[in-house]
Amino acid sequence: MTEQQKNTLPVTETRLERKKEPFDPGYFLRKNVVPIFFLVLCIIGGYYSGLSLPFLANEIITRMARNSFLVISLIIPILAGMGLNFGIVLGAMAGQFAYVVTVNWEMAGLSGFLMTCILSVPLAIVFGWLTGRLFNRAKGKEMISGIILGFFANGLYQLVCLFFMGRIIPIRVPSMLLSTGVGLRNTLDIKAMHYALDNIWKVRIKIPGFVFPIMIPMATIAVIVVLCLFIRFIVKTKLGQEFRAVGQDRHIAEVAGIKVDRVRIIAIIFSTVLAGLGQVIFLQNLGNINTYGSHVQVGTFAVAAILIGGASVKKATISQALLGTLLFHTLFIVSPLAGKNLVGDAMIGEYFRVFVTYGVIGIALALHAWQSLQQRKTVTVEAASEPVSGGGK
Amino acid sequence: MVVARLEMRGISKEYFGNKVLKSVNLSVAPGEIHALVGENGAGKSTLMNILFGMPVIRNTGGFEGKVFIDGKAVDITSPEEAMAHGIGMVHQEFMLLPGFTVTENIKLNREITRPNFASRFFGEKLETLDFYRMREDAKKALRRMELDLDEMLPVAGLPVGFMQFVEIARELDKETLNLLILDEPTAVLTESEAETLLQVMKRLSSQGISILFITHRLNEVLQVADNITVLRDGEVVAELESRKATVDQLAELMVGRKIEVTSRSERHSTENVKPVLSIRDLHVDMPGESVHGVSLDVMKGEILGIGGLAGHGKIGIANGIMGLFPSRGSVYMDGKEVRLNSPISALNSGMAFVSEDRRGTGLLLEESIELNIAVQAMQSQDKFLKKIILLRIADMKAIREHAQKMIKELDIRCTGPDQLTRRLSGGNQQKVCIAKALTLEPSILFVSEPTRGIDVGAKKIVLDLLVRLNQELGVTIVMTSSELAELRSICDRIAIIYKGRLEGILPIDASDRDFGLLMAGELSYHRKEAS
């Protein structure tokens, strides 16, 4: 080997650079097929619902402000490779427990709302820690474990609310309890904190020709923007890098010295705490709590929303979360009315909505499982063909 | 005299009473490239595990001997400590995250961060990544290898060779690095990539980094190494300067004669015997053990050995013929073609297989011995079934009787035919696998790595059993094994596989040198040189 060869060899044949992909509309469509499909569905549904645009806009803005936070809370576990965190139901429970406390203390307004937020955090941390530990024992089965954990926790929640409240846990405000004096009522009135956050700053846009102006809860939106910035910030920190590393390959992360189990628990705690705050924001907008129902579907709805936005079990972005919330809730608003106008009965739209919710999750999960199966196959084929290239003949 | 960068003195190590290293000495000078060669199981990995402080060493009772770094005695108990002493290791499997860029992989878990508002309250985990400085570091590490690689490329699309360089760059980036261990770095590379790697190694050694490199490719050793240590059976059999060594000499040293042929009284001569099985141009897609066009004849009544180094495809042959991995080519059994990619037609043509993956493929660990023995014959040959009206029901009585017979004949140590196979020792599990294959009453029995993971005493029993089957029942046996000595002790002929191809067939009394050369692929190397 001559000196000259030595210097030139690597340089000549090894220059590898990033390429800029030209815009390919076909690829764009294929990549975004899910949100585009639901966009079309929303437009058709919106047309047949017969709703006026300003009314629709108002509804959508309200629901976006109400639900985005919960949907965004799913992102970090996806990043950390734990799939869709159906366990955010526990976060929602933490939020509701916090409300039980503040209502019991007869707090009101913004201070009551803030107190609820503060109280929900430690509870959510404990719940998240427990969930994370459970998921670490069921690696690779996080999603089904999360679903079942949601049901299980709901059983415990009912046990606490129905049989402990008023008996073991003292409740001062009698109107919260059933007539027997034990167990919470079906609806918990939080009128005192209704719109506590939304009302800080609202912008009204008058549309000529319509009675109701479009109301934009700027404060709530500001909170959501802060949350989005926070998520972006987390991703850019050392911790975020660890989330991503663990999400890609637990084994390699472990070898690199990252404490995988701990990182996974932190990811779930983040998610649970955000879900708790999300539920608090959600409920202040509603004005009352369906004690035994408000939290049950939180996981399902949030998961369906983020999937409709084009996220997958392995990859999710903030914009997908927001887009998904928009599409999912638009569908939520228009489908009963569209069903009524098309088939003559609102129930059809209602059932259709439920079907879409479950169906989207089912299909997304099936696609994910199918893809990872395919991927594993191609990986093994590649591995098998490697020595061919090295074969000396 | 210069103080050695690394010196290992009198290293001995036992795994469960099995001596794998016997008083090994090794010394590497600063800036030296030192090659460590040896067969599979010679103890190279164990030695490196000791040096790198892998937990497996401590968990199995530690080791004897002393390690000196730059003349100071050190006690390395974890990989982190090894790194602190300036030792870096590139493992055979890549430890790279495909979705991360080159920079992110080089800096994995050693990211450069800067404090921010949040980190002041919640600790340094929340410090922001300093991508600019991380890129600078990555560039610097790559530049030391004189490689022109965009440090912001994702690793996923890189050619295999470059992944190797990223791994090395990661080690180089560790400020303290002065001893780099490369574990078979060229095994997965193309020739030109390997060439580039060897140059990089030289370049690094000229910068004062010592390199300890483990390989099977003897010509590479002679090309780059300054000194060579040859390990065999846990002992250092030679320390030589590469200038004075030859490939032939290394091959002979590597193999050596370990066990004298004892267990067989008479051997078959393979002349004038018809081939019972003919393999023509067989290709098998078995991950890590792929086969690229092997043609081979198996004679009736013989024991044919298939040998070669790990990863060269010897194991793929039997797995491919039995339909367990995708394969193409043609296989004839007594002149009739056997359909490939179909386990059932392989079984029906009279072949049986004892898999090297005993616990994964060979056994139902949660089921009883009797079921393990019977299932394959039941499903492929309708044995052990009785008809009740329209259904064919498992005949539990016949299964039990057969299992009891097998347990007695093969001397399977168990509490009874209903014991779970998971609770058996490795040797007895292997006997269950053999019983399972015998139940098929095969005319050819493929046996892969029959003694892997079995203790010394049981090894001999299993090998004797194979010989007995061959002599008493007339079963033709094709045995695949990484242990040449084992093959030599019972086989009639030994085929050596190199890079997925048949390198040659040798009689068992061929010289060590010949075996060594075939296994290291030196024949085809020379063939190529000549052409």
Place this chain on the structure above:
Amino acid sequence: MNRENSHKPEWSERIKEWARDFGVARSIILLFLVILLVAALIMGLPMSQLFSSILSRFGMNAILVLAMIPTIQSGTGPNFGLPLGIACGLVAAVLSIELDMRGFQALFFAVGLGALLGAVTGYLYGLLLNKVKGQEMTVGTYFGFSIVSLMCIFWFMAPFKSPEMIWPYGGSGLRVTIALQDRFDKVLNNFMEFEVFGASIPTGLLLFVAVFCLIVWIFMRSKTGVALSTVGANPRFAESCGLSVNKYRVIGSVFSQALAAVGIVIYAQTFGFIQLYMAPLYMAFFAVASVLIGGASLNRATVWHAIIGCFLFQSILVVSMPVANVLVEENLSEVARIIISNGIILYALTRREAGGDVR
């Protein structure tokens, strides 16, 4: 080798092993049942009545629990997609009313047609399961949910005419619950029913269940059944035996969904009502929990696991209701049901399966 001798010292080890397999969760459940029974005795609750109620509810649910065995054994895990087969059984049952059948004719028509439809959907579902290996439980759960909501639209739109099934004052679609009193309500329960110490024994129902247990038991011992178990226990091993893994996974799914369809008809028969719309949503979870309580794991289950588990689970539900009634409120038993069933599934999910083949 002296095997006679080596048998004896094993007993203590076997008991230990059995205790380990039995596990903490199951011990808690058994203890809970014992406490409930003691409480019921102390409170002087009518034990004979409780007992006949347990038997009846056991028979009502047993076949749904049996439906778990083929899928668990074939390696696709507990059948969380059970609502698929249930929907088939419901369609068959509703059709039997629409065709104005009564008594055993209606029952056997519903069972037969349900099994057939269940087998067909089971085949399709099996094809899906083969595409999602490793995620069968999660995918199955949401496919089950989707089917329930899709069937809601079907119940709502289907052009059934029988006045017993549609709303009396107009409104489209079938009723939420359809009474069976003139159709096949308790025809099996009443068949050869007799009383022992005041407890009525639903002979026909128990016989019917026994026949199905026998069918499953024999099937699992047939050549096909052994192949199916082999595929579930170790796919690589099964391939080396020349078995097609995918084929036997589909067979498991077919058998399971057919059993589910039969199961829901028998459930309705004992209950006296057909429940439509969202009623089947969580049924899979109770069936899964039952077989797990009986000692099955996510990849091994026998007929005995199903029988014991179904009996234990139903006993707890039956006994806890009156006990809770006396002590606190009646809702407690419903809450206990949710906690126990999901708790046992969680326990099974987080248990490290010894030697399980993870592919």
